[in-house]
Amino acid sequence: MSTDTNTIEQLATQEYKYGFFTDIEAETVPRGLNEDIVRMISAKKNEPEFMLEWRLKAFRHWQTLEEPAWANVHYPQIDFENIIYYSAPKPKKQLNSLDEVDPELLETFNKLGISLDEQKRLTGVAVDAVFDSVSVATTFKDKLAELGIIFCSFSEAVQNHPDLVRKYMGSVVPYTDNFYAALNSAVFSDGSFCYIPPGVRCPMELSTYFRINAVDTGQFERTLLIADEGGYVSYLEGCTAPMRDTNQLHAAVVEIVALDNAQVKYSTVQNWYPGDKEGKGGIYNFVTKRGKCAGVNSKISWTQVETGSAITWKYPGVILQGDNSIGEFYSVAVTNNFQQADTGTKMIHIGKNTRSTIVSKGISAGRGQNSYRGLVRVLKNAEGARNFSQCDSLLIGDRCGAHTFPYIEVRNPSARVEHEASTSKVGEDQIFYCNQRGISTEDAVSMIVNGFCKEVFRELPMEFAVEAQKLLSISLEGSVG
């Protein structure tokens, strides 16, 4: 065992690759939270009256709530008065093309490896980059507009498409949903908005890149995706944050609405700063993500690769309201050093013949704690509902933990619900087998872990799958003996 420990210590010193801080003048509001701040954010964004009202309602509701403590994660109390709720890069002016974007900002994106030009030219991915809460530039907007697809920042949508925002905002995650959703609803700064008109298949992968930059700013972005009848969209979200000692709070809300026969695929790769190897610093990632299959035969699929954040707390769920609708959840969550993850999904079966699949792969290394918490609820009228859940855990090292809390609530006798879970470690015989064939232990573990996650990676769009595998090997580098 001693060799194990040595290697763990040796290699767990992998530094955070994306830890740099861009010195751009930022426009911020004073610390703390009160109605004035909410009004100030709304005024800064020049929002219509209904938005301000909604924010204030959410804020008043938030004040009545207590911070939840049920998750299997431990962290010092968050001082909500000591957070800057809004930070926008200055100068903030109308941008017409990429050339107008602050070159330093572009440099940041280059460091992140998502150079806007590059991506624009080479990959055909339309990126809506959110830099500390404000959407900086949106590529390919015109091309999408030809098809009637609206893909813009949330603030723009509020200005240009208030009817759509009004109709769908809060329809899946109401501001009363939970503590962090209420907080987000009150102070959210920006995010992405996407509308796919009836019968349109979005020809490219849409993508948002989130990055938290300024010190002590909570990032409260809000994403709203609507696929109208027969629409299809695949949406990618990627996240990084520079290395900071104080913990940064990230409380996002993502809402997806799929109408009749529509399909939405939402993929996330999250590699926020996980804190150093003593567990100091890192991002608190408390996110509410939910999709609603509102129409018949609709489908929402979540795929997530969670390798970053000191604490991850998120449960992307699907409300299966339309008959024959499908919900899917594929997840890989990695915790190393002192990272904690409490993640899973909620599948609420309401319509007839609704189906859901859950595949969750948790990998714990170092002193990481990884929990799967999932809910499968079959309501009384969900005739013929079907669920299959599988959650597997892989433990690397003897000081980490893997936990499973599946809740299954069934109220219809025709439902078929299956849950399976297993826990195992990387087998010595497997490593031995690889070693024998000239593969180093590190490579062998990487192979085995990748194999373990294959079912989920398969679901990711091509570009992401490659990135996810790389991220995985970075997060786990050296955690194996």
Add this chain to the structure above:
Amino acid sequence: MRTLTKTATDARDRYLDAFRTFEAMQPQNGDGISWLRELRTTASRRFEELGFPTTRDEEWKYTDISPIANLIGSPADAAQVQGLSASDVEPFTLQGLDALRLVFVNGHYAEALSSVGTLPKGVVLSSLAAAIRSDSPVVRSHLAQYASFENHTFVALNTAFFQDGAFLYVPDNTVVETPIQLLFITTSGETATIAHPRNLIVAGANSQVTLVESYVSTGQGTYFNNPVTEVVVNKNATFRHHKVQLESEQAYHIATMQVQQARDCQFASLAVSFGGSIARYDANAVMADQGIECTLNGVYLVAGQQHIDNHTVMDHAQPHCNSHENYAGILDGQARGVFNGKIFVREDAQKTDAKQSNRNLLLSPNAVINTKPQLEIFADDVKCTHGATIGQLDEDAIFYLRARGIDKEEARDMLVHAFASDLLTDIQIEPLRQQLEQELHTRLARNRQIRE
């Protein structure tokens, strides 16, 4: 402390008043039971702090016990024991065996109905009250050492209020060939009775024991039974445990079993729960040393308005232990079922092999099942699996039977019966197995009639 609603506070205060009365009735002077008085007071104080759980408590999320808290009842007086004759008890016993049997009526030991026959040398089988009176050092060193009332209201209540129960001590290297039955009968008359039976079982090193714990009723009334059983299984002992819960369908039954296991011992338990209006069973096993085999199985069959809740904890505190868990349930009518199985693998409990499965069959559109198979693992070299399924009967299997000339109803019955009797066939006490098979059969037939 959590804020309690008015009714919850009332319920708590009622129990606290009852405790003061109860305490005053206890012998005050000397004779070495001051430790017990202290224990009761501590438990009552803890109960005062805890109050009754609500559905906001994670452990009671799906089970609303407010009818129990609000039940106005009192402990039955000992005189009622006289009402039963040997022939009344007969149907509940393990027939055809030279039984070793302790009978308790409404929580009181009924010596006349019990039969302790000839016991192997050194074995003590008596009422717990008697054992306490005789100041047994075994009782003193083990009682309330395992079933913690720190976080469990009903264990705290039991510890504060228990009057009697069974005490079984099997010395080292002793084999008790005949199964021992602990039979708890409630006569359930006009007024609701409340009983807190307390059992203490200590099996010595290399011993072998088979135990049946039965809870039955002669009437259909409302009453509340709150038994707590502590089992200590010493080194290399083999212990077979059966819990049979056939309470009245108006009854409330909240039971806890806490098992403490020593090196290389084997413990296997089967819990059969058919009765009760609200029934909850916590079966907790602590594997405190290496090389232990532990099995916790259960079968539940409920219908009508019944509510059944099974909670289990497999605590792998040490390496090299194997645990097996298999719960199967059938829910009919408007019945609600709850299963929560926890497996803990503590740090350094390497080479653990833990298996858990919960299968459920919903037979009616109004039946509900909430299941939560839970794993908490802190060691890496372990094999843990759990699974839960909820479904209907296999259509293919029904088709197979119908193709062979068996009508649909009968085919269904056969499959339902097979679903539950899988676990019953493992019972090695023949009369018990037959009795439970019969009970299963009767209940399934009755439920089917109601459905039609």
